[in-house]
Amino acid sequence: MSKIFELPASARPADEVPLKYGVVLYPGFQALDVFGPLDALNSLSLAYPLQLYIIAETLDPVSTKPPDHLNPAGSDFAQFIIPTHTFDSVPPIDVLIVPGGVGNRAPANMDGLLAYIVKIYPNLRYLITVCTGSGLAARAGVLDGKRATTNKRAWARTVDLRPQVTWVAHARWVVDGNIWTSSGVSAGIDTIFAFIGEAYGEEVASMIADFLEYERHIDSTWDPYAEKYGL
Amino acid sequence: MSKIFELPASARPADEVPLKYGVVLYPGFQALDVFGPLDALNSLSLAYPLQLYIIAETLDPVSTKPPDHLNPAGSDFAQFIIPTHTFDSVPPIDVLIVPGGVGNRAPANMDGLLAYIVKIYPNLRYLITVCTGSGLAARAGVLDGKRATTNKRAWARTVDLRPQVTWVAHARWVVDGNIWTSSGVSAGIDTIFAFIGEAYGEEVASMIADFLEYERHIDSTWDPYAEKYGL
Numbered sequence: 441m442s443k444i445f446e447l448p449a450s451a452r453p454a455d456e457v458p459l460k461y462g463v464v465l466y467p468g469f470q471a472l473d474v475f476g477p478l479d480a481l482n483s484l485s486l487a488y489p490l491q492l493y494i495i496a497e498t499l500d501p502v503s504t505k506p507p508d509h510l511n512p513a514g515s516d517f518a519q520f521i522i523p524t525h526t527f528d529s530v531p532p533i534d535v536l537i538v539p540g541g542v543g544n545r546a547p548a549n550m551d552g553l554l555a556y557i558v559k560i561y562p563n564l565r566y567l568i569t570v571c572t573g574s575g576l577a578a579r580a581g582v583l584d585g586k587r588a589t590t591n592k593r594a595w596a597r598t599v600d601l602r603p604q605v606t607w608v609a610h611a612r613w614v615v616d617g618n619i620w621t622s623s624g625v626s627a628g629i630d631t632i633f634a635f636i637g638e639a640y641g642e643e644v645a646s647m648i649a650d651f652l653e654y655e656r657h658i659d660s661t662w663d664p665y666a667e668k669y670g671l
Numbered sequence: 672m673s674k675i676f677e678l679p680a681s682a683r684p685a686d687e688v689p690l691k692y693g694v695v696l697y698p699g700f701q702a703l704d705v706f707g708p709l710d711a712l713n714s715l716s717l718a719y720p721l722q723l724y725i726i727a728e729t730l731d732p733v734s735t736k737p738p739d740h741l742n743p744a745g746s747d748f749a750q751f752i753i754p755t756h757t758f759d760s761v762p763p764i765d766v767l768i769v770p771g772g773v774g775n776r777a778p779a780n781m782d783g784l785l786a787y788i789v790k791i792y793p794n795l796r797y798l799i800t801v802c803t804g805s806g807l808a809a810r811a812g813v814l815d816g817k818r819a820t821t822n823k824r825a826w827a828r829t830v831d832l833r834p835q836v837t838w839v840a841h842a843r844w845v846v847d848g849n850i851w852t853s854s855g856v857s858a859g860i861d862t863i864f865a866f867i868g869e870a871y872g873e874e875v876a877s878m879i880a881d882f883l884e885y886e887r888h889i890d891s892t893w894d895p896y897a898e899k900y901g902l
Contacts, residue, residue, distance in 0.1 A: 443743045444773070461748070471713055472883060475706035478750060479856070482702055482735055485746035492748040501753050504713055512674045515716035517692070517723040519709060520753040522732050542675070593882060624884035625710070629857075651824065652703060653855035653896045657886070665884045 448643040458534035465502040468543015473570040477632035496523035527556040540571025570628030578602035586616040591624035679874040689765035696733040699774015704801040708863035727754040758787040771802025801859030809833035822855035840902040
């Protein structure tokens with residue numbers, strides 16, 4: 441048995457930290473929204489005994505391919521991920537990750553996913569959204585009265601979904617209670633590292649970031665994209 | 672039809688750029704090695720008519736799960752990707768992406784993948800490796816006499832695979848001829864953006880990076896990880 445990581449003394453013990461993760465997928469999800477956070481957690485799973493459930497409407501493979509009307513170049517460029525559970529079959533989890541992607545735009549039917557968020561949220565330790573995934577959490581009502589952020593290019597479309605949310609335009613990520621919302625796509629990587637720092641220990645987060653050779657943005661208010669997109 | 676991107680005037684026309692991509696997968700590949708570059712290309716595929724082949728030994732789903740002896744915490748934390756082609760069935764491609772991951776370490780049998788690299792390389796416009804993927808290209812012999820880099824934590828193990836390569840220790844990525852090799856994991860994202868800048872136009876690369884809210888490292892010699900890992 442080869443140990444890839446030695447946990448630092450400051451690391452929180454395995455019986456205190458979240459161990460069971462779920463991520464929801466839907467057709468046209470944004471790949472990096474999912475695999476940025478998940479690959480940090482893949483690496484963390486070499487140090488802590490983690491479990492992952494990949495959750496979707498059915499057990500059919502879920503494609504990153506955007507709907508045809510959002511694929512103007514007619515590309516055939518997609519990845520297919522296999523779910524491990526459906527919304528109805530997934531066991532209890534500690535943390536749910538909700539990605540964004542053009543596939544969640546109207547008229548996509550997100551009813552099953554939204555109902556799952558409504559049902560599971562009261563039992564979660566943490567909810568983490570990436571990019572327009574916060575629009576899905578908002579539509580499920582779990583962000584009402586909370587501060588949250590989202591993708592900056594898709595800002596207007598997303599915040600219009602739910603005015604009951606206190607949307608924060610200038611933020612790489614926002615934490616309110618047990619909900620972590622991130623800005624667009626790659627912001628999910630900074631968000632998951634901030635989350636790992638909070639939940640497992642800052643030295644653990646640094647160790648994993650170094651393993652991935654990832655230079656973190658550690659200031660949650662760093663956000664040049666808000667200005668780039670006129671917010 | 673909704674156009675997500677307007678190509679800038681400086682963008683290279685579709686008949687001059689690489690359009691057909693392949694990525695090779697094997698059990699225990701590193702997810703972000705694949706999905707960092709692929710998600711930049713997913714986004715690029717909204718502007719150019721791109722094709723992607725996901726290539727593996729068989730058409731069975733390929734898991735990110737590390738081999739048991741490299742999973743000391745006993746985690747059950749993995750993602751499963753469906754190949755579209757095998758090494759024997761894949762059509763001609765312009766660009767091959769080779770990811771790293773603990774799954775390529777000895778005693779893993781990588782013969783099929785190495786033979787595919789040997790066979791396909793003479794017909795590629797570009798070969799891009801991420802992380803210890805350069806160790807696979809090196810073992811296939813296509814890096815002999817060329818400059819290349821790799822993961823900094825796995826440096827000694829990787830460069831020992833092939834001394835005929837001129838290994839560059841301090842580099843986020845290295846370009847030699849038509850081969851782009853990147854440092855560990857997240858360095859693949861900077862590398863693909865540098866590649867997109869070169870092959871499609873710098874303004875195209877900036878547009879896609881902004882879409883992903885990704886702050887690029889644009890200096891290929893930026894590499895704090897070489898020092899962190901004592902190189």
